[in-house]
Amino acid sequence: MAGENQTVSEYIVHHLTNMTYGELPGGFERHDGSIISEGGAWVLARSGEEVAAMGFNAIHVDSMLWSVGLGILFCWFFRRMALKASTDVPTGWLNAVEVIVSFVDNTVRDTFHGHNKMIAPLALTIFVWVFLMNLMDLLPVDLIPYTLSLMGVEYHKIVASTDPNITMGMALGVFILMLYYSIKVKGFGFAKELSMTPFNHWLFIPVNLFMEVVGLLAKPFSLGLRLFGNMYAGEMIFILIAALFSAGLVWAIPAGLLQMAWAIFHILIITLQAFIFMVLTIVYLSMAHEDH
Amino acid sequence: MGLILVAAAIMMGLGGLGAAIGVGLLGGKLIEGSARQPELAPKLQVTFFLGAGLVDAIPIIGVGIAMYLIFVVAPGVAV
Numbered sequence: 066m067a068g069e070n071q072t073v074s075e076y077i078v079h080h081l082t083n084m085t086y087g088e089l090p091g092g093f094e095r096h097d098g099s100i101i102s103e104g105g106a107w108v109l110a111r112s113g114e115e116v117a118a119m120g121f122n123a124i125h126v127d128s129m130l131w132s133v134g135l136g137i138l139f140c141w142f143f144r145r146m147a148l149k150a151s152t153d154v155p156t157g158w159l160n161a162v163e164v165i166v167s168f169v170d171n172t173v174r175d176t177f178h179g180h181n182k183m184i185a186p187l188a189l190t191i192f193v194w195v196f197l198m199n200l201m202d203l204l205p206v207d208l209i210p211y212t213l214s215l216m217g218v219e220y221h222k223i224v225a226s227t228d229p230n231i232t233m234g235m236a237l238g239v240f241i242l243m244l245y246y247s248i249k250v251k252g253f254g255f256a257k258e259l260s261m262t263p264f265n266h267w268l269f270i271p272v273n274l275f276m277e278v279v280g281l282l283a284k285p286f287s288l289g290l291r292l293f294g295n296m297y298a299g300e301m302i303f304i305l306i307a308a309l310f311s312a313g314l315v316w317a318i319p320a321g322l323l324q325m326a327w328a329i330f331h332i333l334i335i336t337l338q339a340f341i342f343m344v345l346t347i348v349y350l351s352m353a354h355e356d357h
Numbered sequence: 358m359g360l361i362l363v364a365a366a367i368m369m370g371l372g373g374l375g376a377a378i379g380v381g382l383l384g385g386k387l388i389e390g391s392a393r394q395p396e397l398a399p400k401l402q403v404t405f406f407l408g409a410g411l412v413d414a415i416p417i418i419g420v421g422i423a424m425y426l427i428f429v430v431a432p433g434v435a436v
Contacts, residue, residue: 074432077425291414298421305424334417337410344407 073308078113080206080304082220083228085110087123111219125228132225135197139190165193169343176347179250179354184347187242191235192343195292198226199335202299203328206307226296229289236289239346243284246353254356288345295338299331361431365423372419379412 071079087110089095091103096112109126110116116123146162155163169192173185201224210221225231247255259277260270306327309320387405391398 072432074429077429290418291411294418294421295414298417298424301421301424305428308428334413337406337413341407341410 073311076308076311077301077304079220080210080222081301082113082116083125083222084127084218084220085116085119085123086126087116087119089115089118093118109219125222125230127221127223128225128228128231131201131223132194132198132231135201135225136194139193139197143189143193165189172344173347176344177351177354179351181246181350181354184350187350188343188347191346192339195226195235195342196336196339198224198231199296199339201225202227202296202303202331202335205324206300206303224296224300226292227300229293232293232296233285233289235292235342236285239288239349240285243281243349243353246350250354251356284345284349288342288349292338292342295334299327299334302327303331358431361426365426368419368423368426369416372416376412376416380409383408383412 086107088105088107089101091101091105093101093115095101095108095115101108108115110119110123142158143162146159149159150163166189169189170185173188177184204223209223213221222228251258259281260274262273262277264273303324306320306323309316309323312320383405387401390401
């Protein structure tokens with residue numbers, strides 16, 4: 066645990082705070098008593114009050130580092146494997162990559178019936194990227210944050226998908242693609258679909274419009290929140306079990322066993338959530354391609 | 358503050374209840390379906406896991422929020 070004299074709730078809040086880089090307003094008193102000069106300054110937050118004072122002008126450095134880093138890792142690794150692929154019997158990691166690629170390819174073939182060469186690579190990227198981000202959840206909760214706190218980094222969250230900014234950002238990306246392909250494939254038919262279903266009469270246009278727009282907006286919203294909620298709850302339980310270690314030596318072994326049991330169950334959840342995010346993306350884009 | 362514990366209990370309890378009924382129905386139908394047509398079993402299983410994952414999301418989010426309420430919003434009451 067970082068800092069010995071923390072209460073359980075302080076420990077949890079500490080673990081749920083992102084490493085935030087943002088603008089503090091002028092005149093704000095920092096944790097060490099220094100005062101921000103007039104006009105504000107961009108600094109790393111050192112306490113929860115500072116994060117709150119930053120408001121909108123802040124970026125979660127750790128989420129960005131881990132998500133972009135894992136994205137680059139995925140691209141580099143899969144490219145290397147793609148270059149190595151041949152007609153010989155695949156070995157080692159190449160085997161795993163081929164299994165993933167053919168699995169995603171089959172899922173796309175089963176679910177997506179339009180003509181679009183971008184869907185399969187998109188689905189593969191989403192699946193592996195979300196999976197890698199979720200996989201960070203299986204690392205012991207204190208391992209990296211505590212190591213970094215010894216080096217002077219106060220807050221650090223390694224699971225990028227427990228940050229709603231990341232998951233909602235991905236969902237927004239999918240939403241923009243949905244709109245783009247709806248307009249590209251259906252053209253004016255998209256407006257007609259929004260205003261003329263389910264009641265096909267001009268009198269019902271406002272009602273239809275309201276219902277369809279709500280339905281449309283609910284898709285990216287639930288997509289992002291589902292991933293965030295699952296990973297957040299999972300992380301929360303990991304942190305709670307880790308907090309048990311503070312209850313003394315008697316609790317060390319049961320807590321270790323609990324941690325392991327939850328981690329094993331969590332392997333299912335992280336894969337399932339990555340898979341669901343991918344399948345729903347394909348389904349939504351497939352709906353965008355259906356021209357009636 | 359004590360009401361927060363009641364809120365957390367309702368959140369976890371009702372969320373779990375609904376999801377249990379849902380996953381129960383889903384699993385039962387999966388067994389029925391694959392008993393009738395065993396060759397379709399792998400395909401049904403994928404759909405089953407997709408459905409289970411969708412159903413699973415709400416209670417697990419509820420548990421997360423409930424834990425947050427119990428241990429962070431109302432820490433004094435729990436201990």
